[in-house]
Amino acid sequence: MKKQSMWSMRLSTASLVLIPVAVGINYIGKLIVGLLKLPLWLDSIGTVLASILAGPIIGALSGAINNVIYGLTVDTISFVYGITSIAIGLAVGILFYKGMISSWSKAAVAGLIVGLVATIVSTPLNVGFWGGQTGNVWGDALFATILSNTHSTWLASLLDELVVDVPDKLVVVLVSFGLYKGLPRNIVQVYNSDNKVETLD
Amino acid sequence: MKSISLYTDRKSVLHSLDPINKLYYIAFAIFIPIILPSIEISLACVALSFTLLISGKVFTKTMPAFGVVLFTLLTVILIQGLFRPGNATILFQAGPFTMYREGLLYASILSLRVINIVSSFMILVLTTSPSDLVDSLVRKGMSPRIGYVISSVFQIIPEMMAAMETITDAQRARGMETEGNLRVRIRAFFPLLGPVVLGSLINTKERAMALEVRGFNAKSPKTYLLDQKQYRFSTVIQWGILFVIGCAIVWRLAS
Numbered sequence: 001m002k003k004q005s006m007w008s009m010r011l012s013t014a015s016l017v018l019i020p021v022a023v024g025i026n027y028i029g030k031l032i033v034g035l036l037k038l039p040l041w042l043d044s045i046g047t048v049l050a051s052i053l054a055g056p057i058i059g060a061l062s063g064a065i066n067n068v069i070y071g072l073t074v075d076t077i078s079f080v081y082g083i084t085s086i087a088i089g090l091a092v093g094i095l096f097y098k099g100m101i102s103s104w105s106k107a108a109v110a111g112l113i114v115g116l117v118a119t120i121v122s123t124p125l126n127v128g129f130w131g132g133q134t135g136n137v138w139g140d141a142l143f144a145t146i147l148s149n150t151h152s153t154w155l156a157s158l159l160d161e162l163v164v165d166v167p168d169k170l171v172v173v174l175v176s177f178g179l180y181k182g183l184p185r186n187i188v189q190v191y192n193s194d195n196k197v198e199t200l201d
Numbered sequence: 202m203k204s205i206s207l208y209t210d211r212k213s214v215l216h217s218l219d220p221i222n223k224l225y226y227i228a229f230a231i232f233i234p235i236i237l238p239s240i241e242i243s244l245a246c247v248a249l250s251f252t253l254l255i256s257g258k259v260f261t262k263t264m265p266a267f268g269v270v271l272f273t274l275l276t277v278i279l280i281q282g283l284f285r286p287g288n289a290t291i292l293f294q295a296g297p298f299t300m301y302r303e304g305l306l307y308a309s310i311l312s313l314r315v316i317n318i319v320s321s322f323m324i325l326v327l328t329t330s331p332s333d334l335v336d337s338l339v340r341k342g343m344s345p346r347i348g349y350v351i352s353s354v355f356q357i358i359p360e361m362m363a364a365m366e367t368i369t370d371a372q373r374a375r376g377m378e379t380e381g382n383l384r385v386r387i388r389a390f391f392p393l394l395g396p397v398v399l400g401s402l403i404n405t406k407e408r409a410m411a412l413e414v415r416g417f418n419a420k421s422p423k424t425y426l427l428d429q430k431q432y433r434f435s436t437v438i439q440w441g442i443l444f445v446i447g448c449a450i451v452w453r454l455a456s
Binding site for chain 2: 014
């Protein structure tokens with residue numbers, strides 16, 4: 001069966017309804033991290049899961065809307081980081097479509113790639129808005145050390161984002177892949193846009 | 202159920218304005234300091250936003266939002282003041298650390314920019330209910346499907362948070378530990394997240410069917426359940442803001 005292009009803009013109702021749930025899962029992920037005091041963000045599980053289930057367009061939309069909602073309710077500056085969320089959604093969608101998130105080991109590699117993408121997109125935003133910092137205590141401590149030793153804001157900022165984002169996205173992609181594998185197939189099938197309708201007569 | 206929206210219902214002029222005007226104001230507050238980059242102009246923008254927030258009787262409600270950014274800004278001021286490349290003029294010394302003038306100046310410009318953006322967004326967020334904003338945007342031509350998605354986020358998140366509370370209680374009742382060393386806490390992550398994700402995805406299937414049955418995908422133009430709200434002064438405010446931005450550009454080019 002020929003697969004429909006992953007860039008199909010024909011958004012089915014099921015995949016549109018997935019977006020608010022993706023945003024909700026992002027929120028819940030962050031909430032649980034706060035509850036359990038884990039040292040990562042884990043606030044993009046929903047975006048990644050939506051990309052896996054419904055492709056890069058829905059993933060990117062989930063990311064964008066996630067940051068708009070987050071900007072309207074908690075942290076205004078997260079509007080700007082919507083660009084990062086869009087990049088994460090696109091990257092995961094493309095990687096999954098190309099079959100590069102199909103086993104645990106492949107998912108780990110994909111997680112590292114997504115982390116790098118997020119780092120590259122976020123660093124200029126960090127430099128523009130926070131002088132290069134990320135707001136994460138460990139990352140910022142590293143930022144201060146490198147800045148005082150090398151006098152390069154960009155290098156310090158890149159490494160600051162790298163040490164925080166890559167482990168985070170690695171875990172996020174692995175968690176999402178685990179959740180995806182655990183989903184009943186009749187749920188996964190709902191978002192499959194290349195299903196053909198067959199009639200019996 | 203607790204709403205996640207920060208909207209505060211008050212009686213004020215700001216509350217009775219078209220949400221689109223507030224979007225124009227955000228554009229104004231962001232672009233003016235870019236067009237005219239001086240500390241005085243940025244301060245004036247912040248002062249204007251604060252005045253508007255006070256006139257909307259919502260100034261005290263901005264504190265949590267500023268709390269989020271102020272901590273980060275404090276670290277920015279510290280790190281830039283101590284380590285920024287190009288630091289030369291010593292301001293003061295505290296033990297082994299030296300505070301420099303250049304870094305401090307740079308950090309205060311950054312802080313001012315962030316505070317300016319946050320305060321202009323707060324005007325929109327605190328004085329506009331999300332449904333009014335979505336309604337205005339859809340009437341301006343945004344896709345009603347995207348409009349549905351945005352307003353349903355505001356309903357789904359409290360629902361999911363309630364579901365998570367129930368699940369947390371249930372898992373704790375079964376003996377799951379949520380406190381202790383890192384390994385214990387990591388192990389608690391999946392039993393909390395899994396059921397919420399699964400439950401909400403099963404719900405989407407039903408929600409999608411319910412929407413389809415009601416013609417969500419119908420090609421015909423959508424009608425509105427509620428009458429259009431009557432807002433005053435919209436044209437004046439929007440053209441006024443555009444005029445001021447225009448003047449700023451001319452001033453920048455002329456000087």
